[in-house]
Amino acid sequence: MIPSGVQVFVALEPVDMRWSFDRLAGAALERIGYDARSGALFIYFGKRRDAVKVLFFDGSGMCLFYKRLDRGVFRLPEACALDARHVELDESLLDALLDGIDLGEAPKSAPRRRRVH
Numbered sequence: 001m002i003p004s005g006v007q008v009f010v011a012l013e014p015v016d017m018r019w020s021f022d023r024l025a026g027a028a029l030e031r032i033g034y035d036a037r038s039g040a041l042f043i044y045f046g047k048r049r050d051a052v053k054v055l056f057f058d059g060s061g062m063c064l065f066y067k068r069l070d071r072g073v074f075r076l077p078e079a080c081a082l083d084a085r086h087v088e089l090d091e092s093l094l095d096a097l098l099d100g101i102d103l104g105e106a107p108k109s110a111p112r113r114r115r116v117h
Helices: 021-030 093-097
Strands: 008-011 041-045 051-057 062-068 086-089
Touching: 008 021, 008 093, 021 041, 021 062, 041 093, 051 093, 062 086, 086 093
Parallel strands: 008 041
Antiparallel strands: 008 086, 041 051, 051 062
């Protein structure tokens, strides 16, 4: 349903998770600077960060995806600038974000074993 190569924007300021289509579409324009019908995905978190909403336009109407983690919290990606109100992600980072993976951590490699002669 979501085309590849789509822009993904994460709003860094929490929103009231009771907000629905119209209010989140207004936040896309006000906080991120894009029309919600632009084809981009807009990601919003609540204050507790245990839930996320994704707003997008599929060509025929607005869609709203809502996910709440059973345990833990979603990790916000780090912004490049201190005054940033949003961050843009690529598709692989979006998948990691929705899986609850901390985007701020670098991938950890397995410890190397030393050869014993």
